[in-house]
Amino acid sequence: MSDVDHLLERASALLELGRPADAEHAALEALAADPTSAPAFVVLTRALDGQRRFDEAVGAGRSAVAADPDLADAYVALAWALVGDGRADDAVAVAGSAVALEPHEPACHHALGWALLSSSPPRHQEAHDAAARAIELEPGATPAYSVLGLALAGLGRRREGRKVLREGLRINPHDPYLHNNLAKIDLDRGLRIGRTGRHLSAAAGAIPQEPVVHRNLDTLLVRFAMRLVWPTLVALSVLRLQVALDAPWWSRAVTGAVYAGLAGLMVAWFSRQVPRGLRFWARGVLARVALPVRLIALAMLAFAACVVATAFAPTSLAAVTEQAAGVLLRLAFVLAAVLLVAHLVQRRRHRRG
Amino acid sequence: MDDRLIESLTAAVTSAPADLTLRLHLASLLVEAGRGPEAIEHVATALAAEPTSVEARELMARAMGTSPAPAPPSAPTPAAEPSEPSSGFDWHAAESDLGERVGPMFVDGTTEDPGPAPYDVEQVGVRLADVGGLTEVKKRLEASFLAPLRNPELRALYGKSLRGGLLLYGPPGCGKTFLAKAVAGELGASFLHVSLADVLDMYIGQSERNVKELFEVARSSAPCVLFLDELDAIGGKRSLNRSSGARTTVNQLLTELDGVGSDNEGVFVLAATNHPWDVDPALRRPGRLDRTLLVLPPDRDAREAVLRTHLRGRPVERIDTRRLAKATDGFSGADLAHLCESASENALMDSVGSGQVRMIGMTDFDAALAELRPSIGPWMETARNVALYANASGEYDDLATWLRKRR
Numbered sequence: 001m002s003d004v005d006h007l008l009e010r011a012s013a014l015l016e017l018g019r020p021a022d023a024e025h026a027a028l029e030a031l032a033a034d035p036t037s038a039p040a041f042v043v044l045t046r047a048l049d050g051q052r053r054f055d056e057a058v059g060a061g062r063s064a065v066a067a068d069p070d071l072a073d074a075y076v077a078l079a080w081a082l083v084g085d086g087r088a089d090d091a092v093a094v095a096g097s098a099v100a101l102e103p104h105e106p107a108c109h110h111a112l113g114w115a116l117l118s119s120s121p122p123r124h125q126e127a128h129d130a131a132a133r134a135i136e137l138e139p140g141a142t143p144a145y146s147v148l149g150l151a152l153a154g155l156g157r158r159r160e161g162r163k164v165l166r167e168g169l170r171i172n173p174h175d176p177y178l179h180n181n182l183a184k185i186d187l188d189r190g191l192r193i194g195r196t197g198r199h200l201s202a203a204a205g206a207i208p209q210e211p212v213v214h215r216n217l218d219t220l221l222v223r224f225a226m227r228l229v230w231p232t233l234v235a236l237s238v239l240r241l242q243v244a245l246d247a248p249w250w251s252r253a254v255t256g257a258v259y260a261g262l263a264g265l266m267v268a269w270f271s272r273q274v275p276r277g278l279r280f281w282a283r284g285v286l287a288r289v290a291l292p293v294r295l296i297a298l299a300m301l302a303f304a305a306c307v308v309a310t311a312f313a314p315t316s317l318a319a320v321t322e323q324a325a326g327v328l329l330r331l332a333f334v335l336a337a338v339l340l341v342a343h344l345v346q347r348r349r350h351r352r353g
Numbered sequence: 354m355d356d357r358l359i360e361s362l363t364a365a366v367t368s369a370p371a372d373l374t375l376r377l378h379l380a381s382l383l384v385e386a387g388r389g390p391e392a393i394e395h396v397a398t399a400l401a402a403e404p405t406s407v408e409a410r411e412l413m414a415r416a417m418g419t420s421p422a423p424a425p426p427s428a429p430t431p432a433a434e435p436s437e438p439s440s441g442f443d444w445h446a447a448e449s450d451l452g453e454r455v456g457p458m459f460v461d462g463t464t465e466d467p468g469p470a471p472y473d474v475e476q477v478g479v480r481l482a483d484v485g486g487l488t489e490v491k492k493r494l495e496a497s498f499l500a501p502l503r504n505p506e507l508r509a510l511y512g513k514s515l516r517g518g519l520l521l522y523g524p525p526g527c528g529k530t531f532l533a534k535a536v537a538g539e540l541g542a543s544f545l546h547v548s549l550a551d552v553l554d555m556y557i558g559q560s561e562r563n564v565k566e567l568f569e570v571a572r573s574s575a576p577c578v579l580f581l582d583e584l585d586a587i588g589g590k591r592s593l594n595r596s597s598g599a600r601t602t603v604n605q606l607l608t609e610l611d612g613v614g615s616d617n618e619g620v621f622v623l624a625a626t627n628h629p630w631d632v633d634p635a636l637r638r639p640g641r642l643d644r645t646l647l648v649l650p651p652d653r654d655a656r657e658a659v660l661r662t663h664l665r666g667r668p669v670e671r672i673d674t675r676r677l678a679k680a681t682d683g684f685s686g687a688d689l690a691h692l693c694e695s696a697s698e699n700a701l702m703d704s705v706g707s708g709q710v711r712m713i714g715m716t717d718f719d720a721a722l723a724e725l726r727p728s729i730g731p732w733m734e735t736a737r738n739v740a741l742y743a744n745a746s747g748e749y750d751d752l753a754t755w756l757r758k759r760r
Binding site: 016017018019201204205206208209213214217275276277280281 | 585630743
């Protein structure tokens with residue numbers, strides 16, 4: 001085994017161990033020994049990709065392709081780097097070249113599938129076909145199940161998509177990406193907060209550095225906060241009635257206490273479904289979500305505060321806070337309606353484009 | 354002659370042995386101070402590096418004239434008489450030089466070539482008291498690991514098992530390896546250090562056999578502290594390993610840790626990693642590496658102690674270590690060593706440039722500090738995410754608490 005081969009083995013082993021920075025050094029050493037080695041450029045591309053240095057990874061990937069235009073691995077590595085760099089349309093062409101060179105290699109079809117899924121607009125049907133081909137060639141390749149499941153969900157076949165992802169989890173119950181993608185499908189529908197939380201917990205436990213998982217957790221948190229609107233609405237209705245009937249202060253306080261207890265129970269249940277330490281990772285969530293969502297969440301928070309104030313404030317002040325809660329609720333609904341319309345318009349434009 | 358200056362220069366030469374100008378300057382001072390034999394050593398080194406140096410030859414003559422003591426063996430003295438002129442070669446000396454390194458002349462085919470020793474078992478003289486700072490870590494180490502080992506009666510009374518090892522984790526460069534050596538020193542045990550490079554070579558070759566061999570060496574050297582550095586490299590999560598080679602290595606490691614088919618009596622397994630979250634969970638189950646200890650960057654007092662240790666033996670003047678310790682918050686032990694090295698380099702370059710030898714001062718440290726940043730930043734980022742999102746069982750609670758304090 002030559003020095004270059006030895007260094008490449010070492011770099012590949014380091015990549016597998018999840019040490020892309022060390023792998024990069026080993027790949028650079030291999031390149032110093034043989035500056036024309038295409039496999040060394042491939043490992044370097046993957047090492048840079050693993051460090052999220054996508055721009056440099058694309059450069060290394062192009063060098064790999066230039067060093068050996070017949071090496072499918074080089075195209076696959078470049079395709080992944082291009083997807084990371086946000087150039088999925090270019091990645092589709094590059095991954096297509098890899099498939100043309102090695103039509104029986106599942107990794108090529110998998111890369112093509114992911115590139116198609118990441119392109120703008122996503123090419124779900126083609127991604128589905130590529131992922132299905134990858135699974136056909138290697139039934140144990142769980143990453144391809146992720147592509148297939150997401151493609152099916154994108155085609156509107158969510159139930160089938162979930163089924164495929166669950167099938168992947170049966171093969172590898174620890175695959176964090178399958179857990180994350182299952183959660184993503186549920187998040188898109190806005191259902192099953194508990195199940196989504198459990199999948200995201202599994203994903204975050206295995207890949208705590210993954211920003212996509214963090215974003216999904218933030219979204220889940222906002223979704224859960226929206227669920228709290230229902231008991232708040234019920235509490236507001238009861239309090240309104242109590243204020244109108246000029247009920248004694250303690251009856252409002254009881255309503256407020258029941259509401260607070262119910263909300264507390266819901267939060268306690270939620271915190272058991274998501275990664276431990278909710279109060280720490282959820283800190284600053286409002287700063288991380290999009291502006292319209294932030295405005296709606298702020299309006300809802302103020303609404304809940306007004307409801308609590310109505311429950312415990314003196315009668316004269318309770319009438320004011322009750323009115324304010326109503327205004328804030330309407331404001332939140334208007335904001336949500338505007339956001340929904342904007343989202344639908346954007347989606348329609350996206351589809352036309 | 355000012356002995357202090359000579360001492361300072363000696364320290365400077367020790368830290369920059371290749372600087373011949375400095376060495377010759379020191380030698381001339383030694384000659385003037387009447388310390389000829391010491392000067393001869395330095396001049397001889399200079400002559401070995403630069404045999405044509407007129408200045409060195411003159412100094413050698415002066416040093417020899419000052420003291421008629423015999424020249425050191427390294428001095429290039431071509432006129433020296435051979436000790437055994439009759440044979441022309443000193444066979445006894447050559448044999449004693451080679452010693453056991455020469456293999457047998459003939460083998461009969463049944464004797465296997467043992468080859469070079471695969472792992473170096475060393476005896477360490479370091480004790481926990483030699484570890485600067487880390488008071489809390491040392492206390493916990495004593496309570497969780499050393500005390501049960503040292504008190505067999507109490508151990509028997511409380512039914513405490515000796516099974517299991519200790520996993521040290523924390524940011525890079527904070528003294529995990531040194532702590533492991535100190536544990537070996539405290540136990541009076543030999544120390545077997547397996548590094549990442551050894552491990553990766555193992556992966557490529559016969560990995561399982563090598564892990565087995567590693568434990569065999571440790572057992573034969575008992576009492577022995579077997580230190581697995583960068584454990585995540587050997588025992589990474591099997592779910593993340595695509596190759597079966599890496600998986601079987603972890604399996605073999607588990608077998609050896611459990612002592613299946615062999616007795617691990619007297620083998621204390623210590624491991625270190627910067628990424629405990631990448632270590633296979635099976636390795637951390639009870640009876641294996643079931644105790645974990647977080648080794649953090651030094652606090653202010655510890656930083657001061659570390660700085661003083663690194664400055665010992667260097668020509669320093671009016672160094673405010675308290676101020677330096679305050680300015681180096683977040684620096685690891687390795688960063689502090691690098692800071693001292695950079696400051697020394699600044700003073701050395703200045704001395705070379707000006708031709709005037711001077712002491713290392715605070716200005717050198719300020720200049721070095723302006724260029725250095727704590728190296729543990731990327732680790733902190735990873736650790737923060739782990740503590741926030743992957744602390745399901747509370748195993749990183751101490752890490753999370755520390756990170757919150759640092760916010």
